[in-house]
Amino acid sequence: xxxxxxxxxxxxxxxxxxxxxxxxxxxxxxxxxxxxxxxxxxxxxxxxxxxxxxxxxxxxxxxxxxxxxxxxxxxxxxxxxxxxxxxxxxxxxxxxxxxxxxxxxxxxxxxxxxxxxxxxxxxxxxxxxxxxxxxxxxxxxxxxxxxxxxxxxxxxxxxxxxxxxxxxxxxxxxxxxxxxxxxxxxxxxxxxxxxxxxxxxxxxxxxxxxxxxxxxxxxxxxxxxxxxxxxxxxxxxxxx
Amino acid sequence: xxxxxxxxxxxxxxxxxxxxxxxxxxxxxxxxxxxxxxxxxxxxxxxxxxxxxxxxxxxxxxxxxxxxxxxxxxxxxxxxxxxxxxxxxxxxxxxxxxxxxxxxxxxxxxxxxxxxxxxxxxxxxxxxxxxxxxxxxxxxxxxxxxxxxxxxxxxxxxxxxxxxxxxxxxxxxxxxxxxxxxxxxxxxxxxxxxxxxxxxxxxxxxxxxxxxxxxxxxxxxxxxxxxxxxxxxxxxxxxx
DNA sequence: CCGCAACTATACAGATCGGTATAGTGGTAC
DNA sequence: GTACCACTATACCGATCTGTATAGTTGCGG
Numbered sequence: 147x148x149x150x151x152x153x154x155x156x157x158x159x160x161x162x163x164x165x166x167x168x169x170x171x172x173x174x175x176x177x178x179x180x181x182x183x184x185x186x187x188x189x190x191x192x193x194x195x196x197x198x199x200x201x202x203x204x205x206x207x208x209x210x211x212x213x214x215x216x217x218x219x220x221x222x223x224x225x226x227x228x229x230x231x232x233x234x235x236x237x238x239x240x241x242x243x244x245x246x247x248x249x250x251x252x253x254x255x256x257x258x259x260x261x262x263x264x265x266x267x268x269x270x271x272x273x274x275x276x277x278x279x280x281x282x283x284x285x286x287x288x289x290x291x292x293x294x295x296x297x298x299x300x301x302x303x304x305x306x307x308x309x310x311x312x313x314x315x316x317x318x319x320x321x322x323x324x325x326x327x328x329x330x331x332x333x334x335x336x337x338x339x340x341x342x343x344x345x346x347x348x349x350x351x352x353x354x355x356x357x358x359x360x361x362x363x364x365x366x367x368x369x370x371x372x373x374x375x376x377x378x379x380x381x382x383x384x385x386x
Numbered sequence: 387x388x389x390x391x392x393x394x395x396x397x398x399x400x401x402x403x404x405x406x407x408x409x410x411x412x413x414x415x416x417x418x419x420x421x422x423x424x425x426x427x428x429x430x431x432x433x434x435x436x437x438x439x440x441x442x443x444x445x446x447x448x449x450x451x452x453x454x455x456x457x458x459x460x461x462x463x464x465x466x467x468x469x470x471x472x473x474x475x476x477x478x479x480x481x482x483x484x485x486x487x488x489x490x491x492x493x494x495x496x497x498x499x500x501x502x503x504x505x506x507x508x509x510x511x512x513x514x515x516x517x518x519x520x521x522x523x524x525x526x527x528x529x530x531x532x533x534x535x536x537x538x539x540x541x542x543x544x545x546x547x548x549x550x551x552x553x554x555x556x557x558x559x560x561x562x563x564x565x566x567x568x569x570x571x572x573x574x575x576x577x578x579x580x581x582x583x584x585x586x587x588x589x590x591x592x593x594x595x596x597x598x599x600x601x602x603x604x605x606x607x608x609x610x611x612x613x614x615x616x617x618x619x620x621x622x623x624x625x626x
Numbered sequence: 627c628c629g630c631a632a633c634t635a636t637a638c639a640g641a642t643c644g645g646t647a648t649a650g651t652g653g654t655a656c
Numbered sequence: 657g658t659a660c661c662a663c664t665a666t667a668c669c670g671a672t673c674t675g676t677a678t679a680g681t682t683g684c685g686g
Contacts, residue, residue, distance in 0.1 A: 165632085167632095182511065184425050187672070188673085188674065197633085197634090199674095208674080209674065209675090266508075267500070268508035271420055271425075281580070285577075322592075325583055329569070329590055330570065343568075349566065427642070427644080428643085437663085441662075441663060441664080448644080449643095449644065
């Protein structure tokens, strides 16, 4: 019901990504992530990209639009990266752990300073800002993904225990387990950005593993060709 | 060893908080949190506080110093708020849950947009920035607090189980349980700021409750007058 | 060879940035 | 009564901000 089509579809980029525009977006993405959005001016972006401001404004029209493209592109890349890593995993438990593995790999080479969406949210207070929907959209999508996968875990448990009504010890309903996984995941990204302790994503993965395997549910041999519950979450390309 | 005296002491404010300075700091704190640090100029702060820029610079000397005072004061207020809420709880389990309860109450009236430290960290990339130590200092302090309290849980478990060597099912060492609690807590604050789902702090508290009470360890009747493990964490006033 | 797309180069606009300078006012304490 | 403190008022500084204007250059497809 509320899984993949969360709020609204992220409208695809309508600007033509010419070579100059691509260089500008690359430079802007790096600068925005490293120093923050408000701390980076368009002059710096143009200079770093080897592009004139004229080109910048011919392609993007405004700085706000550059910000939108920055976040939309990053969101898209992350979802593609995650989908690639998920499509080889079959069981719900394996897929959940694969999300954390993917996040760790992604963070290692893309997000040493924390989640770009969370960081952008710290600088964009107005919910009517066009970037706001991208930020919350990705997070809602991640929550839906975790919840879908948690549903698979629940189903496994029910099958094993002979159809108890879910809510009991280790996580209760799928919605609740999904939210807990979401908290661990978000917390890990933040902790990594702050550098509080070593490898928080691995720590979150371990805790997730305990959580979903607490009652001894399936670690290996995960039943068939991926239950339909999380089908659209993994393959859903750019929507919501 | 590494608990309360983490890195270095946060040097106390050395500026005289005259009425005008206090009004300026109040205005700056509100504006910084609501719109971000870089998005707020000193002219706006002065105008909102009903103070001239001259007064601002006579008191604080620079915008950077205003930022430092903003974060230091908020850090101080949070620690005092938390200490107040913790001093009535006696068992380690109760104290852990009290942290989440305090966080929820604090967020309700102070942090609808997420943790101010995390948000500030998104805007301050330079680790040599004087505010950086305040940010990481609070987070390290929180981790030490959780770890201290987790040690109390571990001890309770060992007592109950007849001195097994800790690491086993539900969290293993105190350090590990402390880190997991940290992840849940940080994740909850982020999720609340993003408004992804309802009351993430309560969700985190529930999960924490399951975590520390997994083996049926003490929910009520928590053993005497607060074990020495977490003594300095609760009462440590402004240090670390 | 013409037209168009993508670009460079440069200069400028109006506003705002953090920060400073000068001059003056009200209150209070010794 | 004077010296000091906290403050107002205002004007200014150079730099940077987002955004625009004019003019010219390259390369490529029909």
